[in-house]
Amino acid sequence: MHQPAITGTGVFTPSQIITNDELVAAFNAHADLYNAENAEKIAAGLLEPKPYSSSEFIHAASGIEQRYVLDKTGVLDPEVMHPWLRERDDDEPGQMAEMALEACTQALEMAGKTAGDVDAVLCAASNHERAYPAVAIEIQDLLGIQGFAFDMNVACSSATFGIQAAADMIRSGSIRSALVVNPEICSAHLEWRDRDCHFIFGDVCTAVLIERAEDAKGLHFLIKSTRCATQFSNNIRNNNGFLRRTRKDHMEDRRDMQFMQNGRKVFKEVLPLVSKHIADHMADEGVAATDLKRLWLHQANKTMNDYIGKKVLGRDPADGEQPNILQDYANTSSAGSIIAFAKYSKDLQPGDTGLICSFGAGYSVGSVILERA
Numbered sequence: 600m601h602q603p604a605i606t607g608t609g610v611f612t613p614s615q616i617i618t619n620d621e622l623v624a625a626f627n628a629h630a631d632l633y634n635a636e637n638a639e640k641i642a643a644g645l646l647e648p649k650p651y652s653s654s655e656f657i658h659a660a661s662g663i664e665q666r667y668v669l670d671k672t673g674v675l676d677p678e679v680m681h682p683w684l685r686e687r688d689d690d691e692p693g694q695m696a697e698m699a700l701e702a703c704t705q706a707l708e709m710a711g712k713t714a715g716d717v718d719a720v721l722c723a724a725s726n727h728e729r730a731y732p733a734v735a736i737e738i739q740d741l742l743g744i745q746g747f748a749f750d751m752n753v754a755c756s757s758a759t760f761g762i763q764a765a766a767d768m769i770r771s772g773s774i775r776s777a778l779v780v781n782p783e784i785c786s787a788h789l790e791w792r793d794r795d796c797h798f799i800f801g802d803v804c805t806a807v808l809i810e811r812a813e814d815a816k817g818l819h820f821l822i823k824s825t826r827c828a829t830q831f832s833n834n835i836r837n838n839n840g841f842l843r844r845t846r847k848d849h850m851e852d853r854r855d856m857q858f859m860q861n862g863r864k865v866f867k868e869v870l871p872l873v874s875k876h877i878a879d880h881m882a883d884e885g886v887a888a889t890d891l892k893r894l895w896l897h898q899a900n901k902t903m904n905d906y907i908g909k910k911v912l913g914r915d916p917a918d919g920e921q922p923n924i925l926q927d928y929a930n931t932s933s934a935g936s937i938i939a940f941a942k943y944s945k946d947l948q949p950g951d952t953g954l955i956c957s958f959g960a961g962y963s964v965g966s967v968i969l970e971r972a
């Protein structure tokens with residue numbers, strides 16, 4: 600068996616930012632339009648008026664202050680309320696592949712490696728922009744990587760499940776190295792017209808290079824152990840899929856073809872699931888709370904992270920022990936915990952232990968125990 604290690608990380612951050620105030624102004628203008636268009640039905644009691652959103656609620660409920668997006672013009676246009684992304688020719692790099700190139704290039708540079716050193720590409724994300732060919736194979740081609748590539752989707756846990764898949768292949772010897780890349784265009788599947796969730800997501804792409812530890816050239820983290828778990832739930836769901844046109848009225852503008860969640864239930868059910876998952880994983884690997892120098896958690900909600908941090912450590916996390924990036928990026932699905940890891944790991948000392956944990960739709964939970972080499 601070979602020892603796998605994360606030797607490089609990369610984060611592509613879009614250039615456009617939407618603050619909570621900008622978002623709420625657009626949403627409230629949209630609500631005014633909606634209420635004016637439906638004034639008769641609302642007056643007749645046939646339809647509920649659309650209520651205003653509020654920046655104060657968003658910050659208090661989630662901790663989010665802003666989000667990065669690929670296009671803010673469409674999202675902030677009260678008559679559009681979704682991003683506009685340029686249609687691409689089949690011979691041009693796709694939107695996801697383009698984001699991935701930047702993140703993967705950063706990860707390779709950090710590790711001091713080139714495409715020739717990589718054996719596989721896993722594109723692990725919540726949504727893929729087409730059914731086939733796999734986005735991962737396009738990324739492989741654009742980077743000039745030999746070997747193989749495939750897409751995988753475990754929603755918010757895609758990155759950690761991808762790390763486990765790649766680490767297992769490296770352990771067993773079928774490959775020497777893999778790029779696990781997470782292009783998340785959450786702005787395109789978020790329902791910006793629904794005030795319960797319109798503030799939740801942002802766009803980003805992360806990448807990690809995983810290699811045999813013996814091949815590492817610089818700063819790297821040994822992957823000591825990984826653990827994945829799933830449990831079916833409809834509380835986070837998106838019904839958009841290839842059967843859509845086979846069903847009557849499914850090509851209409853339907854609410855269930857975008858992200859839907861029962862946030863309260865998610866909150867209540869996912870917290871014990873994740874806390875127990877991490878506690879069991881650590882106990883089985885002989886890692887005590889006092890051994891843990893850092894927790895890089897999924898970035899959905901500050902209160903959730905505070906709760907999990909306290910459960911895992913048995914006390915309130917100290918400053919920097921459980922870094923959050925959600926105030927700047929919002930929820931970026933599978934990429935969130937990897938952004939936190941990429942930005943807040945280089946100061947750890949040799950021998951220090953840290954844990955990445957993602958969780959979300961499925962439900963799904965993935966944890967990765969790392970040791971700074």
Ligand code: COA
Nearest residue numbers: 652653656660661755794795862863865866899900959960
């Ligand atoms: N602005 C103002 N008020 C709002 C609002 C908004 N944007 N959105 C909802 N509200 C209102 C609700 O209508 C509700 O009003 P009511 O009490 O009169 O019914 C009240 O605020 C509370 O709403 P609720 O949805 O219960 O808020 P919450 O405290 O549960 O916070 C979430 C909402 C989404 C932040 C929270 O449930 C959460 O983080 N859940 C888990 C999310 C998660 O991790 N998802 C994973 C996605 S991959």
